[in-house]
Amino acid sequence: MLPLPDVQELLAKGTDKIEQSVSATEQKLSSIREEMDSLKVDLYARFGKTSKARTSSGPKHVQLDAVDAEQRYKIKEEDNPSPIQSVPPKVVISFGHGDPENPYNWSTGRKIFVLAVGIVSVVNSTFGSSLPSGAIDYLAEYFHVTSQAQLVLPISLFLVGYVFGPIVFAPLSESYGRRIIMVVTFVFFTIFTMACALAPNWPFFLIFRLLCGITASSPIAVVGGVYADIYNDPLIRGRAMAFFMAATTCGPQLAPIISGFISVVSWRWTFWVGLIIAGISLAFLFFMPETYGPTILQRRAERMRKETGNPNIFAPIELEKKGARQMMTITLTRPIRMILFEAIVLFTCIYVSIAYAIFYLFFQAYPLIFESTYGFNTGTAGLAFLAIAVGAFLSLAIFMYWDSVLVRAKKTNAPWTLIEEYRRLPLACLGGPLYVISLLWLGWSSNVKVHWIVPILSGIPFGIGFMLIFMALLNYVTDAYEIFAASAMAATSACRSIFGAVLPIAAKPMYKSLGIAWASSLLAFLSLGMSIIPFAFIRYGDRIRSNSKFCQELRERKRRYEEEQERELEDSAASSPKQKADGGCVDAV
DSSP states (O other), X not given: OOOHHHHHHHHHXXXXXXXXXXXXXXXXXXXXXXXXXXXXXXXXXXXXXXXXXXHSSSOHHHHHHHHHHHHHHHHHHHTSOOOOOBOXXXXXXXXXXXXXXXXGGSOHHHHHHHHHHXXXXXXXXXXXXXXXXXXXXXXXXHHTOOXXXXXXXXXXXXXXXXXXXXXXXXXXXXXXXXXXXXXXXXXXXXXXXXHHHTOOSHHHHHHHHHHHHHHHHHHHHHXXXXXXXXXXXXXXXXXXXXXXXXXXXXXXXXXXXXXXXXXXXXXXXXXXXXXXXXXXXXXXXXXXXXXXXXXXXXXXXXXXXXXXXXXXXXXXXXXXXOSHHHIIIIITTHHHHHHHHOHHHHHHHHHHHHHHHHHHHHXXXXXXXXXXXXXXXXXXXXXXXXXXXXXHHHHHHHHHHHHHHHHHHHHTTOGGGGSGGGGTHHHHHHHHHHXXXXXXXXXXXXXXXXXXXXXXXXXXXXXXXXXXXXXXXXXXXXXXXXXXXXXXXXXXXXXXXHHHHHGGGGHHHHXXXXXXXXXXXXXXXXXXXXXXXXXXXXXXXXXXXXXXXXXXHHHHHHHHHHHHHHHHHXXXXXXXXXXXXXXXXXXXX
């Protein structure tokens, strides 16, 4: 055994080593704490305090939806005045009260210009979709195509492009701005329209039609978001969307008339006319200002960093996590997740897809009805579509009347105006039955013993019903999802384009097998089943929205934002104005 003094000496040395190790460990822990505090500040600046608590449980897609909604609404909040945060060193700019650069505060003339440019772009898109309809016989003769299934492809492939484009362009417009997406895609749409006119053979022609559809899908998906950017009043925004939807209906009706008469000279001239219209429209598109608030603030922050030399000035969108993983898991999947997990989006997609498919099926059915039954030529058969355009414009009058009824009822505090679903959906409740009636009218009046004007007039209730269904449901979705309006529109656009591309392929076989009367009746019965959806939304819509993770998060964040706005107005009335920078607010983060 060791002597006692040696044992004591060893214990003393061991104690010294333990104290040194503990001291070193404490220093490391202190350094880790400092790093964690710094990380918390950074995470707070990026996502807010509550993101973890809100998204730490539940299915994976629910967590992703909640994170997506919270991050996007955080950006929307910071784009407008909010209480000053005092976490250095980042400085986050936002729109000040009455900021002229805020799209909500733009002049009426500037907003009307944006509205008109959006309508012009979407008319080009939908005009191009049906442009070959009056030239099919001439295309078949020139390219020696005899298969009826292949002759449907020039329109169907264009609509296939509508499927893929919005899934990409709408989410990208919510990350990089509306203008750059719309201008670039429209330039390529113009180029590919020219390529169709110069196509050397049938396969190349079909490829160019597909590429035209992809690039033309951008206005369909993005313009709804543009109008949400500049109109914060639901009433005005709804009217803007009504004109937008009317444009989507009128474009396809004009194209068969032009192609039906011009293709007699040359089918290539049909596409040269389309190119001329697109080229003129592109000039207006170049002058369209950026409407997306986060992107406008991003440019302001870049300008301020350059002018002041301060690298810590940021726009809210610059604090949003980006990268390949973010793009693939959140941004580009958002429309798909909305279809799969949001009941409002899903059933809206189903209804508008059926209506849209029948609409494009008519480009195959009308020639069968009016050329075969009544002996019309290609050009005059195209004129039959004008009745649908008339119905579309009449639906605008109905829409405006309903809006005036709603406004008067709100002024008298009518109880039913407090129900969200009553703002839009009654129009779809009217449009659904009109749509069914028009299909039965067309089917059972198309007979050589009945004058040709009778089946043509069925297009009027068809156009009214089609438009009311679309205006009501798409406005309802836009109101429900607010900052995700472009993604919701993209989801509906993609779904209806799938149906619009596929169902017309079956048009001629179906009409030849069942006959005009029963084929139209089959479509009417299908539409009758779909017409239940808006009634179901009115009855259960509030419950559906209350169970939606997107809607829950958006509603909660909006409530907080409005409370903060009220507090800020009270504080600003009692104290000095907030710090201003370059016409906007500067919040320290």
